[in-house]
Structure formats: C-alpha cells, structure tokens
Amino acid sequence: xxxxxxxxxxxxxxxxxxxxxxxxxxxxxxxxxxxxxxxxxxxxxxxxxxxxxxxxxxxxxxxxxxxxxxxxxxxxxxxxxxxxxxxxxxxxxxxxxxxxxxxxxxxxxxxxxxxxxxxxxxxxxxxxxxxxxxxxxxxxxxxxxxxxxxxxxxxxxxxxxxxxxxxxxxxxxxxxxxxxxxxxxxxxxx
Amino acid sequence: xxxxxxxxxxxxxxxxxxxxxxxxxxxxxxxxxxxxxxxxxxxxxxxxxxxxxxxxxxxxxxxxxxxxxxxxxxxxxxxxxxxxxxxxxxxxxxxxxxxxxxxxxxxxxxxxxxxxxxxxxxxxxxxxxxxxxxxxxxxxxxxxxxxxxxxxxxxxxxxxxxxxxxxxxxxxxxxxxxxxxxxxxxxxxx
Numbered sequence: 001x002x003x004x005x006x007x008x009x010x011x012x013x014x015x016x017x018x019x020x021x022x023x024x025x026x027x028x029x030x031x032x033x034x035x036x037x038x039x040x041x042x043x044x045x046x047x048x049x050x051x052x053x054x055x056x057x058x059x060x061x062x063x064x065x066x067x068x069x070x071x072x073x074x075x076x077x078x079x080x081x082x083x084x085x086x087x088x089x090x091x092x093x094x095x096x097x098x099x100x101x102x103x104x105x106x107x108x109x110x111x112x113x114x115x116x117x118x119x120x121x122x123x124x125x126x127x128x129x130x131x132x133x134x135x136x137x138x139x140x141x142x143x144x145x146x147x148x149x150x151x152x153x154x155x156x157x158x159x160x161x162x163x164x165x166x167x168x169x170x171x172x173x174x175x176x177x178x179x180x181x182x183x184x185x186x187x188x189x190x
Numbered sequence: 191x192x193x194x195x196x197x198x199x200x201x202x203x204x205x206x207x208x209x210x211x212x213x214x215x216x217x218x219x220x221x222x223x224x225x226x227x228x229x230x231x232x233x234x235x236x237x238x239x240x241x242x243x244x245x246x247x248x249x250x251x252x253x254x255x256x257x258x259x260x261x262x263x264x265x266x267x268x269x270x271x272x273x274x275x276x277x278x279x280x281x282x283x284x285x286x287x288x289x290x291x292x293x294x295x296x297x298x299x300x301x302x303x304x305x306x307x308x309x310x311x312x313x314x315x316x317x318x319x320x321x322x323x324x325x326x327x328x329x330x331x332x333x334x335x336x337x338x339x340x341x342x343x344x345x346x347x348x349x350x351x352x353x354x355x356x357x358x359x360x361x362x363x364x365x366x367x368x369x370x371x372x373x374x375x376x377x378x379x380x
Contacts, residue, residue, distance in 0.1 A: 004205075007259055011201040016194075034357055035258065038228030041251065044293030059293055061231065068225065069197055091356065098353045098375070099344045103234030103249055105354045154289045163288045164295045166281065167224055185288065 017067040018083050019116045026137040027114055027130040033087050036065040039165040043093060043104055047150065061106045063089040064165065074168060078175025080158055082126065084117040114138050115151070115160065127151070127159045156182040207257040208273050209306045216327040217304055217320040223277050226255040229355040233283060233294055237340065251296045253279040254355065264358060268365025270348055272316065274307040304328050305341070305350065317341070317349045346372040 014035055020028040030036075044059025066074075070084040090111045093104040112132040119126035129147045130138030141147060156163040156179060157172045163182065172178050178186075204225055210218045220226075234249025256264075260274040280301045283294040302322040309316040319337045320328030331337060346353040346369060347362045353372065362368050368376075 007205055007262060008198075008202055010262065011205050011258070012198060015197055015201050035227050035261070037225050038253070038255070040296045041231035041253065042293060042295040043233045043251075045290055045295055046292040047289045049291055061233075063228070063231065065228070068201070071225070072197060072200065098346070098351075098372075099237045099340070100232075100235055100354070101239055102236040103232060105232040105235055106230045106356055108356065150289070156288070161288075164290070166296055166298065182288075 015068050017069070017085065019085055019118050019121075021121075022137055026139055027116060027132075029087075029112065029114075029132055029136040029138065030067075030085070031136075033065050033089075036087070037068050037071040039064040039066055039071075039086075039168065042164065045164075059093055059104070060110055061091045061093055061104070063091065063106075065089065075171055078157065078172045078177035080117055080160065082117055082119050086115045086160065088113040088115075109134065112138070115147075117158075125152070125159060153181065154185075155179065205258050207259070207275065209275055209308050209311075211311075212327055216329055217306060217322075219277075219302065219304075219322055219326040219328065220257075220275070221326075223255050223279075226277070227258050227261040229254040229256055229261075229276075229358065232354065235354075249283055249294070250300055251281045251283055251294070253281065253296075255279065265361055268347065268362045268367035270307055270350065272307055272309050276305045276350065278303040278305075299324065302328070305337075307348075315342070315349060343371065344375075345369065 014032050017030055017036070022028060041061055041063045043061050045062060065087045067085045070081055073079070073081040089109060090113070091106040092108050092110055094107045095102065095104055097105070111134065114130040114132065116128055116130065117126045118128070122128045129141040129145065131141055132138035151159040151161070155161055156169060157177050162168045162172050204222050207220055207226070212218060231251055231253045233251050235252060255277045257275045260271055263269070263271040279299060280303070281296040282298050282300055284297045285292065285294055287295070301324065304320040304322065306318055306320065307316045308318070312318040319331040319335065321331055322328035341349040341351070345351055346359060347367050352358045352362050
C-alpha cells in the first residue's frame with residue numbers, strides 16, 4: 001500500500017467514527033479524537049459565579065472536538081446527525097515556560113468528558129453524557145446530573161453549547177436552527 | 191456519488207493540502223484549514239514582558255492548526271515533512287455571554303498567520319512566515335522580521351514551537367528530534 005493510500009485509509013477510519021461502548025455501557029474513547037475537528041477552546045470558563053469556592057484555582061483549558069462526519073453534516077444543515085460525538089478535553093494551563101513570559105498555554109490532560117447523540121441507545125432526545133477522567137472508557141452520567149438539564153435549557157442548538165463555537169454559531173443562524181429559548185435569551189442580553 | 195463517497199473525497203482533498211501561492215508570491219489561505227489537525231491554543235501568550243506596553247489589553251486566543259498529512263508524518267518521525275503548513279488563528283476573547291460567568295471563550299477572528307516549509311521555494315532551512323490579517327492571501331514576512339530568528343533560536347523542533355503543542359512535544363522526546371539548544375535551555379529551567 002502506498003503512503004498516500006495508507007493516509008487515505010486512516011482518514012476514512014476517522015471519518016467513519018461511530019460511538020462504541022463496552023459491555024457495561026461505557027463509552028470507548030476514540031484513539032484518534034485529536035485528529036477530529038476542533039470547535040473551540042476556553043480558559044477557566046464557568047457557569048457559576050467566578051467568586052464561588054474553587055474558582056480561584058489555576059484555570060484549565062477546555063478543547064472541544066467533534067467527529068468529522070458530524071461536523072460536515074452541521075455545516076450543511078445546522079443540525080447534529082445521529083452518532084454525533086463531542087469530546088471535551090480539559091488541559092492544565094501553564095504561564096511561564098521556554099520563552100513564554102505571560103498569558104497561558106496548554107499542558108497535561110486533566111480529564112475528558114463526552115456528549116453523544118445515539119437515538120437507538122438513549123431514549124428521549126438521544127443525548128447522553130460521559131466522564132472519562134483519565135481513563136479510555138467513560139462512565140455515563142446519571143440523568144439527574146446538572147449537565148442534562150443545563151444543556152437542554154441553555155444549549156443554542158439541540159442540547160449543545162454551539163454559542164461557544166464561533167464557526168458553528170454562524171451556521172446555526174443562517175440555517176435557523178437556534179432553539180427558541182436561546183433566541184429569547186440572546187435578545188434579552190442585547 | 192453517495193454521501194459517504196462525497197465525504198471521503200472531501201477528506202482526500204484535505205489530506206492532499208499543499209501550499210499554494212498567488213502570482214506575486216502570497217500564500218493562499220486553505221478554505222478548509224478549520225478541519226486540519228488542531229495542535230493547541232493559548233490565551234494572551236507573550237514572549238515579551240507581560241508588563242510591556244500593550245500587554246494590558248484584552249488577551250487573544252491563538253489556535254494552531256497543521257495540515258493532516260504533516261501531522262501524521264510528525265507522529266511517525268518527530269519531524270516536519272516538506273510542504274508542512276502551520277496556521278495560527280488569532281481570536282478575540284469574551285468572558286460574559288450566554289450562561290458563562292467567568293474565564294474566557296473565543297469569538298471573532300482577529301488575524302491569521304502562517305508558517306510554511308517549502309524547500310523548493312524558500313532557500314536556507316525551507317521555512318517562511320506569512321501574515322494574512324483578515325485576508326485570504328498572506329504576505330510573506332521579510333527575512334529580517336523577529337519571527338525568523340526567534341523560531342530558529344527557540345523552536346523545540348525545526349523552527350517550530352513544538353514545546354507549546356503538548357501531544358507533539360512527547361513525540362519529539364521519544365523520537366529524539368528536539369534541537370540541542372532547546373534541550374540545553376530546558377535543562378537550565380529545571
């Protein structure tokens with residue numbers, strides 16, 4: 001197999017990424033998620049008061065990746081298809097190192113979280129959340145966890161925080177796929 | 191053509207990305223660079239003193255993307271192949287918006303910069319730097335600009351700041367491709 005054919009095969013595997021689960025229902029971390037499409041990164045983002053306990057610690061970066069087929073589908077439609085996988089990679093921040101003198105750059109992985117749309121597996125709206133920690137299998141979070149209600153109430157598009165993904169929020173506006181609640185909230189903030 | 195074949199074709203185009211130039215030598219911004227491999231993001235990074243003039247402004251995020259074929263080559267060898275393209279996307283930061291109360295998330299593109307390895311085109315070590323601003327063509331920076339000497343002196347691997355790309359720095363250590371100067375500097379900082 002030529003070098004290009006090998007690269008193309010690897011691309012096809014990445015493109016065909018589907019959620020896979022262990023026998024006890026944990027989500028398997030895709031080994032190539034760092035080659036998925038990057039949506040955005042935040043530093044020290046918080047939905048609580050920045051003065052709440054714990055918020056004075058060194059902030060973490062949060063990188064969000066999505067499987068490429070879901071990304072391209074979103075570009076075309078403004079919606080997430082079934083089998084969408086979003087992975088949130090939490091990384092520690094450093095400030096001084098090498099020649100860097102200020103601001104923050106990323107260092108080690110602290111934890112990984114996932115949000116998956118799999119209609120056949122998850123009743124209701126099809127979404128489920130998983131916490132990997134530093135493991136390569138992620139335990140599904142209980143339906144009573146805040147993430148479910150918060151994403152449902154505040155996600156700009158279909159249970160996802162597209163409002164923090166600058167390329168995709170513009171697509172959602174064009175395709176008119178923003179949730180009514182998000183449109184209402186945005187109008188109130190202007 | 192099936193939907194999957196169309197997606198595979200799009201992947202192949204992304205995989206085959208090569209630097210392209212205008213008649214007057216400007217680098218053309220690849221339209222799909224947001225689907226390239228994300229290396230890391232920083233916020234407010236500075237190689238000058240953080241107290242220098244201008245450093246008190248609202249900090250920007252810096253996302254770095256590389257063409258997928260170059261990324262996979264680096265994973266295999268710890269080195270950048272010819273035709274490597276690194277793009278630095280500078281985005282403004284916001285703090286309060288939607289339900290976010292603290293920290294920083296990314297908003298609009300402020301500017302894009304590029305670093306390209308193209309041995310047939312750029313004599314010496316083959317690297318050249320380009321500034322796009324908000325245009326889709328980037329002007330090559332003069333050889334006298336600081337970026338050339340700084341990357342040559344301080345880049346952990348072959349004129350690039352791999353020390354700020356947490357996945358790749360581990361590869362470079364394993365493959366023993368760190369520059370002698372970087373190894374020496376790192377030892378001094380321990």
